[in-house]
Each structure stands twice: as C-alpha cells, then as structure tokens.
Amino acid sequence: DAKANGRRRWSFFDPSMEEHVHTRDKIARDLRRAIDNDLLSVAYQPQLDSRTGRVAAVETLVRWTHPEHGPVSPAIFVPIAEETGLINDLGLWVLRRACQDAHHWPDITVSVNISPTQFRHPRFIDQVIETLSLYDMAPSRLEIEVTESVFAGKDDTVLTAMKRLKELGLKIALDDFGSGYSSLSYLRRFPFDILKIDRDFISPVDESPQAQAIVRTIIDLGAALGMTVVAEGIETAPQVHFLTSAGCERMQGYYIGRPAPVETASALIKSISLDPMILRPASRLAG
Ligand code: C2E
Ligand code: MG
Ligand code: MG
Ligand code: MG
Numbered sequence: 001d002a003k004a005n006g007r008r009r010w011s012f013f014d015p016s017m018e019e020h021v022h023t024r025d026k027i028a029r030d031l032r033r034a035i036d037n038d039l040l041s042v043a044y045q046p047q048l049d050s051r052t053g054r055v056a057a058v059e060t061l062v063r064w065t066h067p068e069h070g071p072v073s074p075a076i077f078v079p080i081a082e083e084t085g086l087i088n089d090l091g092l093w094v095l096r097r098a099c100q101d102a103h104h105w106p107d108i109t110v111s112v113n114i115s116p117t118q119f120r121h122p123r124f125i126d127q128v129i130e131t132l133s134l135y136d137m138a139p140s141r142l143e144i145e146v147t148e149s150v151f152a153g154k155d156d157t158v159l160t161a162m163k164r165l166k167e168l169g170l171k172i173a174l175d176d177f178g179s180g181y182s183s184l185s186y187l188r189r190f191p192f193d194i195l196k197i198d199r200d201f202i203s204p205v206d207e208s209p210q211a212q213a214i215v216r217t218i219i220d221l222g223a224a225l226g227m228t229v230v231a232e233g234i235e236t237a238p239q240v241h242f243l244t245s246a247g248c249e250r251m252q253g254y255y256i257g258r259p260a261p262v263e264t265a266s267a268l269i270k271s272i273s274l275d276p277m278i279l280r281p282a283s284r285l286a287g
Helices: 002-012 019-036 074-083 087-104 116-120 124-134 157-168 184-189 199-206 209-224 237-245 262-271
Strands: 040-049 054-066 070-072 109-113 142-146 171-177 194-197 228-231 250-252
Touching (some): 019 074, 040 087, 040 262, 054 087, 054 250, 054 262, 070 074, 087 109, 087 124, 087 142, 087 262, 109 171, 116 124, 116 142, 116 157, 124 157, 157 171, 194 209, 199 209, 209 228, 209 237, 237 250
Parallel strands (some): 054 109, 109 142, 171 194, 194 228, 228 250
Antiparallel strands (some): 040 054, 040 250, 054 070
16 A cells, blocks of 8 residues: 555665654655745646547646755655645645646646545545636546545545535546555445556556456446546557557556646647557557
C-alpha cells in the first residue's frame, strides 16, 4: 500500500532507520514552507481518446523541487503529507491550480488526484464548490481520482461524498485499479464513472497473454458497467495497438505524452492527433 511504499522509498533520502523520523519531519517542515510560499507546481499529462485520436483529458500531478534535494517524487512526499496533516492544504493547492489552469483547455476535462484523508475531510465538498466557482469552471470538466485506499474506513463518508460530487456534475475515477487489494464489490457499491487500469497490467501486455486477458476483461467489465476505461502507463506503440483493438476508450502514458508544465501541455494537447490508422491497426499488428 501507499504507506509501505512511502517507507520503503525512504532509503532514497537516508538509509539509516533512526534517521527516518528525523528526515520525515524535516521533509514535512520543508513541504509546509513550500505550500505556504507557492513553491509547488503541477504537471499535466494528456489522456488520448482512442475514438477521436485527440486529447480528451489531462491528469494533474503535483511537483516539488526541494531546495537541497532537487526534484522529489510525489510517491515520497504525498504519503508524508498524508501522515503529517499537510495533505489537505497540499491537495487544495493542487485543486485550485488545476481549476485555474483549466481555462486553457475549454474542451477537455481535468483530473485531480485526491488522497483518502482529503476526500474524507468534512470541508472537501465545499472546497470543490468554492474552487469551481472561483475559477468559473463547469463541474462536468472536473474529474476526481481516488484509489481504493479511500475505502479503508467502514463508514458511509465516502459513498455520501461521492454521491454529492456526482450530483454536482463531477466525474469520479477509481485510480490504479487492479493494484493492491482491489475488490470488485467496490465497483458495484460505489458509482464510479471512470476506471483506470494500473500500469502494472499495461506494462507486460506486449509479452504476456495473461496480462492481455486481464486487461481485456477489465475493459469489458468497465464497459458493461457503463464506465470510461483509461489505461495508465502506456509506453509503446504495440501497447496502443493492443488497447485500441481491445476497445480501451482512453489512453495515458509516456508514449502518448509525458506530464508537462502548463505551456508545454497546452502545445501537446493541440498537436497530438493520432492517425486513425495507428488507432485501428491491421489485425496482424493487434496481435
Ligand atoms: P497516479 O495518480 O497513478 O499517477 C500516475 C503516475 O504514473 C504519475 O507519477 C505519472 O507521472 C506516472 N506515469 C504516467 N505515464 C507513465 C508511463 O508511461 N510510465 C511510467 N513509468 N510512469 C508513468 P507521479 O507524477 O510521480 O505521481 C505518482 C503518484 O503520486 C500518483 O500516481 C498519485 O498517486 C500521487 N500524486 C501525484 N500528484 C498528486 C496530487 O496532486 N495529490 C495526491 N493526493 N496524490 C498525487
Ligand atoms: Mg492518478
Ligand atoms: Mg494511477
Ligand atoms: Mg499510482
């Protein structure tokens, strides 16, 4: 899970166990300062609509360049923000920035990752409403990405919040589907609009018939449940071919476009236009 991952990746900063708490606290302090002084930034990664060959959405990914350590991965500092109570401020900062930047792309949706703590925060829905109205953004253009870790609590908070967001017109995505302890019962009990297949299943599709079978099945499942299916972590043309022939609606990954600052992302959104021949390959290529 995210916490275990965060701990394991500690070694990136300091290999000695007794330094961990110290390092974590220092990073938390530096992160606090970064949030307060507007020193975070975001990158936007395009998602391609495989039916049109155009960009349908962008995912917002937080970025932080530490004054001494250089760029720090969100896989490291987001879990620290979760553990140290900074995640609500961090998440609100990202949400505001994404909605502010969204006017650059009136025709596409913008997705924002929301951590479990932030999603469960009593002020979260009000913050979403306030932010949308502040930047005059249509709710239908905002997607909220959560992972299944949001279901850790055994209460109705998550379902209530999801229903509320959907009433407002937002879309909700289940991120990293298939990783961790995915339970199909979440798909039945919670009204997700979008299903994002984890990169762990996409990476091996070129060589693994098992991975292909699983990905096909998730795509069919999502379609049968009326969800938009997104494949994450696409890095090769054969993966694009496979996913297109399997009926995957949206594609995201370095092969489509890397996460980029707002200006670069804007240029990318305008320029990406995959040839229908690439999207609808001969059966020979589709494998
Ligand atoms: P995620 O939401 O699943 O985001 C996808 C991650 O995969 C991003 O990593 C992205 O840069 C990376 N990625 C995209 N395409 C490819 C590819 O083709 N190959 C490979 N190897 N990687 C690819 P990133 O930006 O480092 O973010 C890592 C995680 O940190 C995110 O996973 C998300 O869970 C979390 N995160 C990022 N930004 C935020 C945020 O603003 N708020 C919260 N709560 N979490 C965030
Ligand atoms: Mg995500
Ligand atoms: Mg993901
Ligand atoms: Mg992830």
